[in-house]
Amino acid sequence: MGIQQIFNGVTIGMSYALIAVGYSLVFGILRLVNFSHGSVYAFGATITLYLISFNFGIMPAIIAGIILTGLLNILIDKAAMEPLRKQGAASITSLITTIGISNILTNLLIVRFGSQRRQFPSLFPDKTMNLLGVDIQYTQIGMLLISLVLMVILVLVVNKTKIGLAMRASEQNMKAAKLMGINVNFVVSFTFLLGGISAAIAGVLVSSYYGMAYPNMGYVSGLKAFAAAVLGGIGSLPGSIIGGVLVGISESAAATYLGSEFRDSVAFIILIVVLIIRPNGLLGKKEIEKV
Amino acid sequence: MRKDNIAKSKLTQLNNVKSILIGVIIIGLFLVPFVNTNNYYLNIINKVLIYIIMALGLNILVGYTGLVSLGQAGFVAIGAYTTTILTTRLDMNFFIATFIALIIAAAFGLLLGLPTLRLIGPYLTIVTLGFGEIIRTIIIIWAPVTNGPLGIRNIPRPSLFGIELTMNNGGLYILTLVSMLLVMLFCHQLYKSKTGRAMRAIKQDHTASIMMGINTTYYKVLSFVLAAIICALVGSIYSTQLGYIDQNTFTFDMSTMILSIVILGGMGTIRGMVLGSAVLVVLPELSRSLMDYRFVLYGLVLVLMMRFRPQGLLGWRDSSPYPLSEKAKETMDFQGKRGV
Numbered sequence: 365m366g367i368q369q370i371f372n373g374v375t376i377g378m379s380y381a382l383i384a385v386g387y388s389l390v391f392g393i394l395r396l397v398n399f400s401h402g403s404v405y406a407f408g409a410t411i412t413l414y415l416i417s418f419n420f421g422i423m424p425a426i427i428a429g430i431i432l433t434g435l436l437n438i439l440i441d442k443a444a445m446e447p448l449r450k451q452g453a454a455s456i457t458s459l460i461t462t463i464g465i466s467n468i469l470t471n472l473l474i475v476r477f478g479s480q481r482r483q484f485p486s487l488f489p490d491k492t493m494n495l496l497g498v499d500i501q502y503t504q505i506g507m508l509l510i511s512l513v514l515m516v517i518l519v520l521v522v523n524k525t526k527i528g529l530a531m532r533a534s535e536q537n538m539k540a541a542k543l544m545g546i547n548v549n550f551v552v553s554f555t556f557l558l559g560g561i562s563a564a565i566a567g568v569l570v571s572s573y574y575g576m577a578y579p580n581m582g583y584v585s586g587l588k589a590f591a592a593a594v595l596g597g598i599g600s601l602p603g604s605i606i607g608g609v610l611v612g613i614s615e616s617a618a619a620t621y622l623g624s625e626f627r628d629s630v631a632f633i634i635l636i637v638v639l640i641i642r643p644n645g646l647l648g649k650k651e652i653e654k655v
Numbered sequence: 656m657r658k659d660n661i662a663k664s665k666l667t668q669l670n671n672v673k674s675i676l677i678g679v680i681i682i683g684l685f686l687v688p689f690v691n692t693n694n695y696y697l698n699i700i701n702k703v704l705i706y707i708i709m710a711l712g713l714n715i716l717v718g719y720t721g722l723v724s725l726g727q728a729g730f731v732a733i734g735a736y737t738t739t740i741l742t743t744r745l746d747m748n749f750f751i752a753t754f755i756a757l758i759i760a761a762a763f764g765l766l767l768g769l770p771t772l773r774l775i776g777p778y779l780t781i782v783t784l785g786f787g788e789i790i791r792t793i794i795i796i797w798a799p800v801t802n803g804p805l806g807i808r809n810i811p812r813p814s815l816f817g818i819e820l821t822m823n824n825g826g827l828y829i830l831t832l833v834s835m836l837l838v839m840l841f842c843h844q845l846y847k848s849k850t851g852r853a854m855r856a857i858k859q860d861h862t863a864s865i866m867m868g869i870n871t872t873y874y875k876v877l878s879f880v881l882a883a884i885i886c887a888l889v890g891s892i893y894s895t896q897l898g899y900i901d902q903n904t905f906t907f908d909m910s911t912m913i914l915s916i917v918i919l920g921g922m923g924t925i926r927g928m929v930l931g932s933a934v935l936v937v938l939p940e941l942s943r944s945l946m947d948y949r950f951v952l953y954g955l956v957l958v959l960m961m962r963f964r965p966q967g968l969l970g971w972r973d974s975s976p977y978p979l980s981e982k983a984k985e986t987m988d989f990q991g992k993r994g995v
Contacts, residue, residue, distance in 0.1 A: 397777045444958055456723060457965040460918045463911050464957030471950040587784065594781045629792035632785030639782060643773040
């Protein structure tokens with residue numbers, strides 16, 4: 365396989381990893397597959413594009429967009445998910461709720477901005493350099509670096525900070541965490557915030573890479589990122605990164621060698637094969653069923 | 656004892672009223688195409704029936720056995736494409752083609768059911784989701800057979816005894832209605848049967864049902880196969896009504912729509928599928944004037960329903976906790992008398 369394809373795959377894979385983190389973090393704590401995450405990602409990209417059009421500078425617009433997306437995710441949690449948790453609702457109920465939220469969000473975006481693809485400005489100089497026979501765009505370097513830094517920050521937050529400790533405690537046993545005085549609802553909201561922020565950053569990066577943003581962009585990317593999260597072992601941060609990169613590489617290789625029709629489904633083929641061999645993903649912990 | 660009898664007679668009265676009501680509704684549904692000549696309404700009622708069948712199929716998986724599938728659209732696609740290809744290319748009779756489509760769908764259902772031996776929860780869900788997407792890719796790349804992204808046009812209408820069934824003479828509608836009633840009857844019988852009880856036991860407590868000696872693998876795979884067959888049946892019928900199919904007819908949205916109907920109506924029930932499908936199909940049609948906002952409304956309905964009525968519109972606890980068949984009751988009485 366060409367180094368070029370691997371490099372392209374890693375770059376796009378890192379952005380999948382950023383979206384996958386959102387699925388993984390929320391799943392870790394709530395045991396919930398959050399299907400609204402793809403549209404949150406699309407919201408991040410679209411709202412940033414909208415803010416950029418006000419011309420108060422690209423950087424402030426992006427930061428505002430990311431913060432807004434984070435807040436939106438908290439709102440989703442507070443308005444829709446928290447009442448369900450209080451009721452002790454079944455997981456299928458929460459799943460349908462997230463599908464409903466995804467519908468609301470995507471269609472509100474379409475109502476407000478239209479469903480057409482709109483041009484997204486490039487964030488990095490439009491240049492290419494050649495390293496050992498591999499064409500590397502500056503955008504790709506930027507994407508790779510930003511995603512890597514973000515991943516490191518996320519891992520540090522989860523593993524080294526107090527709130528990260530609370531997150532891990534809630535993940536292991538929510539009831540016990542509550543009894544230890546951890547404000548679990550706050551922890552969950554914080555998790556949603558982290559997920560929203562990383563999804564928005566991924567949205568901005570991917571939009572600037574492809575040069576466009578549109579309300580429906582979250583559909584395919586969301587599914588693939590979910591596949592990446594499950595592939596790596598849902599609930600595990602390093603798993604999300606490995607899963608994302610694997611999905612990215614396989615997609616880029618499939619598009620080159622098999623044809624672009626395979627781009628969207630090769631991730632699922634690999635996923636199914638991996639799950640049959642390792643039912644809990646590559647880095648997933650096996651859950652022991654207690655009777 | 657007397658009170659008991661009175662309660663019993665009231666109950667039979669109620670049951671009589673219920674069966675009369677159901678009979679009236681069924682006859683009414685059969686008469687719709689002959690009374691109402693407005694094609695628009697007929698199409699909507701027809702679409703409701705179509706989605707009821709799909710929901711009944713998924714209901715076996717979600718409502719009875721407790722497995723969540725997000726790939727049912729894949730089976731609908733298999734049914735639609737197999738039937739269409741056989742009828743257009745090989746000039747096969749629609750009903751024979753449908754029968755073959757059901758067998759193929761059953762094989763795929765078996766294939767998809769096998770991972771359930773090892774996978775649970777979100778892992779299983781994503782495999783079914785992936786299955787739906789892979790089917791769509793196969794449709795695109797297998798262009799020599801499926802005509803790829805261009806789709807298949809001019810799908811012939813089925814004919815029975817020399818009469819072509821169309822939407823205008825109500826034939827297609829009656830075909831859908833009859834299929835729905837048959838599937839409904841099947842699900843009703845399945846629910847009460849030994850198989851249905853085993854499935855519901857698996858849903859309630861997987862570990863306990865293994866301990867009770869239920870072959871969980873068999874019943875899980877069986878429910879995948881049954882759901883696949885029912886959804887493929889819908890695909891066959893639906894394709895002749897649409898007249899045109901391509902890979903975008905069977906998207907993830909269709910799968911989530913079916914799942915939403917099952918949950919919104921009240922999983923595990925048959926009446927719930929009817930109401931859920933009626934609400935979710937008619938709602939976007941009624942609110943056409945809202946333009947793009949109607950899908951926002953659709954999402955809001957889902958979210959609010961799950962918040963305030965998570966068991967679904969018509970889902971309530973089964974009134975008979977141990978719905979044994981008469982024969983099983985007799986055996987138990989017999990054993991009870993013998994002191995076993």
